[in-house]
Each structure stands twice: as structure tokens, then as C-alpha cells.
């Protein structure tokens with residue numbers, strides 16, 4: 001059963017109320033310090049969408065979940081990793097390169113991994129009909145991409161820097177700029193969906209999604225690093241973000 | 257800022273994992289793909305449909321969830337082929353699998369009424385004597401870290417019971433699909449509340 005007290009945050013709460021709830025959640029801490037507590041009252045829509053029972057631990061070296069789906073050259077196209085292409089014109093905003101390695105918890109690079117991303121445009125609007133906040137859509141930017149990691153486990157995307165955007169979690173709620181990431185690993189246990197943030201964003205302390213990861217060191221692992229070596233003159237600013245996939249796999253069991 | 261790839265003090269031999277974050281509300285134009293619900297290959301003699309609702313703690317359907325399936329083929333093989341997201345080489349559009357090779361992977365967003373469905377095949381035992389099941393990952397707005405569950409078909413109820421002898425009957429039942437008619441099975445996923453689905457963790 002859930003450990004934290006049943007608190008619920010009212011509709012139309014102020015940032016001050018959310019701040020107090022985030023501070024209270026920080027004191028409790030999550031059951032797993034590496035991940036968000038699914039029961040996180042400051043993120044109001046989590047209230048009815050988290051299980052009250054703790055997940056049942058499975059330690060079975062023959063579980064189906066120790067393997068997972070495989071992707072290959074037919075699952076990506078050459079243009080898929082450049083979100084600025086594919087339309088008639090250039091998208092608005094600042095061009096960025098986002099690159100990094102996908103590693104397992106032993107530090108081994110994971111080659112041939114499908115990486116999927118999606119993001120808002122430079123004005124902070126998603127190409128999704130349910131995103132109706134008054135910022136312009138960009139006809140030259142739909143905002144999703146895919147690639148496979150290379151032999152060193154490295155992925156790379158060219159995109160534009162997404163804007164921050166408002167949402168209705170509480171009054172004056174704004175998400176810091178972020179890119180959504182989806183990864184598979186070599187086992188279904190390693191499946192991961194997360195968000196990458198940009199260094200130094202002033203919205204970090206106000207955002208209950210990022211702060212649902214209550215451990216500062218863990219939270220820092222969601223923030224990319226500006227990498228001047230990756231920036232290209234008069235073209236793009238470079239960000240580096242490595243991703244470590246947890247969860248056992250058949251190969252890890254074989255190593256034990 | 258902490259560089260990402262360094263050992264954690266508590267577990268010096270292993271890198272700390274990247275934390276999960278919610279899939280949010282706007283994955284719909286990025287993650288779903290054509291034919292994502294069609295796991296069975298063309299000409300499959302005995303396809304099955306598995307479908308249900310994703311429900312919240314108030315019993316309301318969740319219209320912005322994503323359900324993913326990973327499973328063995330009918331012969332128990334877990335060597336799913338690539339090609340679920342096959343691209344057209346001219347337009348770069350995702351056209352989905354070609355229907356010849358079994359990829360074992362399904363991905364479906366819930367509809368406006370919280371409903372999802374996949375067309376697949378009953379998995380075979382992944383080793384001699386194993387109890388087969390469909391592995392499931394559930395993502396949703398409001399869910400900060402995705403959840404794993406399993407779908408067992410009704411003919412494996414005894415095997416399921418033997419696998420989790422400590423689970424009370426009521427909870428066990430949440431892992432069991434209900435046969436509606438020949439080849440059609442119902443499996444609702446309740447994120448919270450009475451009859452909350454059993455979710456798993458893989459430490």
C-alpha cells in the first residue's frame with residue numbers, strides 16, 4: 001500500500017500551495033530514489049492514476065520480460081533523426097544538436113537501440129489538436145524523430161530548442177523546456193520513457209513533473225550538458241545527454 | 257551539474273539509471289504507428305483479439321494511455337523480428353510491418369473512451385513447461401513511471417496460480433483475461449482502486 005498520506009491538491013491551486021506540497025513530498029522521499037514516486041500529489045493528475053499496491057517484485061531468470069522487441073534498418077529512415085527536415089521550409093527557432101550514449105548499468109554501450117523523441121516547437125506548442133494554448137503552430141515543424149544507436153551506443157538528433165509551455169496543473173504552471181525520449185534496451189524490463197531538460201532552466205524549481213524525482217543527483221541526470229565541442233559554427237548549439245537503462249536482461253543474468 | 261555516467265556511492269559497480277518521467281498528453285503524433293495493433297502475421301490460422309479499457313481510481317476510462325505488448329510467438333520463440341516500424345523509403349513515412357515476420361511487439365494508444373485492442377496470437381511456452389503470457393507496459397498522462405503487467409489467457413489460470421501462490425485470488429484474477437467468445441479476450445487495466453491490476457517490478 002502507498003506510504004504517503006492521502007493529500008490532494010485543489011483545482012486552481014497556487015504555486016505556493018504546490019511548492020508546499022513538493023517540499024512535503026521531498027521529506028517523504030520515493031520508494032525508489034532513482035525514479036519518481038508514482039503517488040506524487042503536486043502533479044495533480046497522478047492522484048487517480050497511481051496504484052495503491054506496491055508493484056510485485058519478480059526475480060525469474062526465464063521471464064519473458066528479460067527479452068524485448070528488436071528494431072533494425074527498416075525501422076528508421078535516414079532523415080528521421082533531423083527534425084528540421086521534411087517540410088518545405090525551415091522551422092522557427094534555434095537549431096540544436098542533441099547527442100549522447102545509451103548505456104546499461106554496467107556502463108556497456110547499447111548498440112542498435114531505437115531512440116524515439118518528441119517535443120514542442122520553439123513557441124512551446126505541440127503539433128497535437130489537444131494542445132490549444134495560444135502559441136503559434138509551426139508548419140515546418142511536427143516535432144518527432146527516431147534513430148538507432150551506433151556501435152558505440154551513440155544517438156544523435158538535430159532539432160530546434162523547444163519552448164517552455166503552460167499547463168493546467170495549477171495557476172501559472174509552466175513546464176521547463178524538454179524533449180520526450182523513449183527507449184527499449186535489450187529487455188522489456190529496460191523499457192524507458194523520460195524527458196530531457198536543458199541546463200540552467202529557471203523553471204526547474206516550480207515544475208512538479210521534474211521534481212517528482214525527489215533526489216537532486218537523480219534529477220540532475222535528466223539535465224543535458226551544453227557541449228561546445230558539439231556546437232557547429234554559425235549552425236547549431238550542442239547538448240550532450242547520456243541515458244542509463246536499468247532493469248535486468250537475459251544477458252545480465254548470464255553474466256552473473 | 258553531476259556528469260551522468262558515474263557510479264552511485266550505494267552501488268559502486270553499477271551506474272544509476274536515468275529516472276523515468278511521464279509520457280505526458282502529447283505522445284499521440286509520435287509513438288503510435290500504422291498497424292501497431294496488428295501483431296499476428298498474415299495468414300495466421302488462429303488469431304486472437306485482446307482488448308479492454310484502461311481505468312483510473314474513480315473507474316473512469318483513461319483516453320490518453322498507451323499500451324505496449326511484448327510476447328512470444330505461438331511456438332514460444334522470443335526472437336521477435338525487427339520491422340514493426342518499417343518505413344517507406346520514398347516518403348520516409350512509417351508504413352508498419354509487412355505481415356510476414358512475427359515481431360512480437362504491439363503498441364496502441366487508448367481511444368477517447370479508454371479502449372484498446374490488439375490482434376495477435378496466443379503465445380506458446382517460452383521454455384518447456386513455462387506458463388505463457390503477454391507482457392504489457394502501460395504509459396499515461398498522470399503516470400510518472402510506466403507500469404508492467406501481464407495478460408494470462410484463461411486456459412493458464414492454474415499455471416498462473418502456481419506461479420504466484422501468495423497472491424490472493426481477487427488480485428490474481430486481475431491478471432487473467434476473460435474469454436468473451438471464440439478468439440476474443442477481455443483484459444481491463446485498472447491503475448488504482450478496487451480490483452486494481454497487479455503490476456510488477458523487476459529488481
Ligand SMILES: [Fe+2]
Nearest residue numbers: 175178180280
Ligand atoms: Fe511535454
